[in-house]
Amino acid sequence: MLSNIIGNLWKQFTSDLKEFLYNIQEFFLFSLRAFFTFPKMKRYWRDVLDQMAICGTDSIPIVLVSSISIGALLAIEVGNLLEDFGAKTMLGRSTSISVLRELGPLLMGLMLSARFGSRNGAELGAMKISEQIDALRAFGTDPIAKLVMPRLVAALIMFFPLTALSDYAGLHSAAYLAEHYHKLDPGIFWNSVYPRLVPKDFVVGFLKAPVFAIIITLVSSFNGFSARGGTAGVGRSTIKGIVVSSGLVLVANFYVSKIVLENM
Amino acid sequence: MIELKNVCLSFGDKQILKNISLKVQDNTIKAILGPSGVGKSTILKLMLGLIKPDCGKVLVDGTDITSMKETELYEIRRKMGMVFQGNALFDSLTISQNLGFFLRENLNLPESEVAQRVGEQIRFAGLEGYEDKLPESLSGGMRKRVAIGRAMIFKPRMILFDEPTAGLDPVSSKKILSLISDLRHNNNLGAVIVTHIIDDVFHTADCVSVLYQGEIIFDDVTEKLHDSQHPFIRSILSDKILEL
Numbered sequence: 001m002l003s004n005i006i007g008n009l010w011k012q013f014t015s016d017l018k019e020f021l022y023n024i025q026e027f028f029l030f031s032l033r034a035f036f037t038f039p040k041m042k043r044y045w046r047d048v049l050d051q052m053a054i055c056g057t058d059s060i061p062i063v064l065v066s067s068i069s070i071g072a073l074l075a076i077e078v079g080n081l082l083e084d085f086g087a088k089t090m091l092g093r094s095t096s097i098s099v100l101r102e103l104g105p106l107l108m109g110l111m112l113s114a115r116f117g118s119r120n121g122a123e124l125g126a127m128k129i130s131e132q133i134d135a136l137r138a139f140g141t142d143p144i145a146k147l148v149m150p151r152l153v154a155a156l157i158m159f160f161p162l163t164a165l166s167d168y169a170g171l172h173s174a175a176y177l178a179e180h181y182h183k184l185d186p187g188i189f190w191n192s193v194y195p196r197l198v199p200k201d202f203v204v205g206f207l208k209a210p211v212f213a214i215i216i217t218l219v220s221s222f223n224g225f226s227a228r229g230g231t232a233g234v235g236r237s238t239i240k241g242i243v244v245s246s247g248l249v250l251v252a253n254f255y256v257s258k259i260v261l262e263n264m
Numbered sequence: 265m266i267e268l269k270n271v272c273l274s275f276g277d278k279q280i281l282k283n284i285s286l287k288v289q290d291n292t293i294k295a296i297l298g299p300s301g302v303g304k305s306t307i308l309k310l311m312l313g314l315i316k317p318d319c320g321k322v323l324v325d326g327t328d329i330t331s332m333k334e335t336e337l338y339e340i341r342r343k344m345g346m347v348f349q350g351n352a353l354f355d356s357l358t359i360s361q362n363l364g365f366f367l368r369e370n371l372n373l374p375e376s377e378v379a380q381r382v383g384e385q386i387r388f389a390g391l392e393g394y395e396d397k398l399p400e401s402l403s404g405g406m407r408k409r410v411a412i413g414r415a416m417i418f419k420p421r422m423i424l425f426d427e428p429t430a431g432l433d434p435v436s437s438k439k440i441l442s443l444i445s446d447l448r449h450n451n452n453l454g455a456v457i458v459t460h461i462i463d464d465v466f467h468t469a470d471c472v473s474v475l476y477q478g479e480i481i482f483d484d485v486t487e488k489l490h491d492s493q494h495p496f497i498r499s500i501l502s503d504k505i506l507e508l
Contacts, residue, residue: 130350130352130355131348131349131350131352132352132353132354132355134309134314134348134352135346135348135352135354137312137314137334137341138312138314138341138344138346138348139341139342139345139346139366139369139370139414139418140338140339140341140342140366140369140370141338141366141369141370142334142335142338146369
């Protein structure tokens with residue numbers, strides 16, 4: 001009896017492990033194929049522009065909301081803390097580092113994972129379930145070149161201005177709160193920001209943009225392409241795409257910061 | 265000509281096709297008849313190289329496509345048109361955009377020729393006035409006709425139909441079957457029709473293969489189906505529709 005249970009559990013474990021490793025292998029092959037289709041960019045430039053509008057301009061509101069909120073929150077909390085030590089004049093420096101290096105890009109990544117990633121997963125999953133992706137292949141069109149490459153190129157291009165926007169909005173909301181909540185003179189705030197900013201502060205933040213773009217686009221598209229099992233399957237693959245890409249964004253955020261800060 | 269030689273295929277632990285062989289000659293309509301979930305649509309996907317068999321060969325005009333790369337398969341696939349069971353129309357494109365999509369995508373034809381070919385298919389499918397509608401605004405039968413038009417627009421030599429009348433009302437089914445019969449008479453095309461409705465077979469097919477439990481149990485001209493003594497074939501001849 002017990003040996004049967006253990007046997008079944010072991011069988012289940014090995015089966016799950018095999019499926020996990022198979023999915024990893026498929027994901028890397030899928031990613032390689034997406035990069036190898038870059039030379040077809042000229043042919044699909046309209047699709048690239050469409051995707052730039054979707055992941056770029058259409059994402060501005062959510063990026064603004066998240067960056068303004070985090071900038072404001074940081075200004076209040078860090079300002080309260082610094083006030084206890086009589087170091088309120090350092091508020092600009094503290095918030096700018098947090099916004100530029102860490103929280104600005106991270107929150108933007110998570111928001112885009114939810115917005116752009118879920119759209120990719122659901123759209124491509126629905127296309128897979130309704131055999132539209134098979135139809136592309138059946139009529140001689142490479143679905144990765146047509147559907148994934150434009151998304152990847154668009155994300156790689158648009159995540160940079162979105163990061164810049166996120167940084168700008170986050171810093172200005174922090175400055176606004178510093179002035180009106182902590183009654184800190186704007187000149188003091190900005191003086192503690194600009195002279196102390198160094199190139200690596202920007203490198204850390206902006207290097208995360210392409211890393212997040214690759215993670216979010218490829219993970220969500222792969223899960224869309226792997227959807228099966230009807231509309232419920234589309235839901236499952238979309239959720240899986242968001243969960244995995246959000247997790248990977250958090251991990252990548254840590255490693256990019258660590259690698260850049262240790263080497264610059 | 266399309267030929268499957270000793271093809272076997274499994275999905276996980278389940279063996280779908282067991283060492284099956286069949287031929288589809290040019291300019292003939294061949295039906296593949298069998299109950300749902302037996303692997304009929306899988307045979308069409310094998311013919312297009314969308315999936316690869318575990319063993320055996322799939323020959324298109326004598327060329328084995330099982331070992332071909334995806335990019336090499338694109339040329340082979342353009343010899344065939346495929347009408348998917350759910351039509352697989354691009355729901356964000358209009359009817360004329362759907363029809364012209366692969367011409368614009370894969371052949372560098374001038375826009376005037378694309379428009380001409382799209383117009384021909386619109387007329388063939390009897391969809392004048394619907395050119396700018398989205399697929400969602402059409403009936404099931406109309407969508408099927410658009411899917412047939414899209415498959416034909418490349419001027420292929422063979423069209424593969426996956427359950428062409430599934431989910432359609434009797435009038436629409438009859439229209440679709442007439443359209444399929446017209447394809448051969450007017451365009452000299454061959455076709456493979458996968459179906460579980462035996463009336464579709466008698467209405468359109470020159471020859472038929474019956475797939476049962478992963479094996480071909482009958483492969484001959486349609487008229488001879490009545491002579492078969494196989495219990496499964498006897499049962500489908502009496503029931504007409506395979507409700508399995």
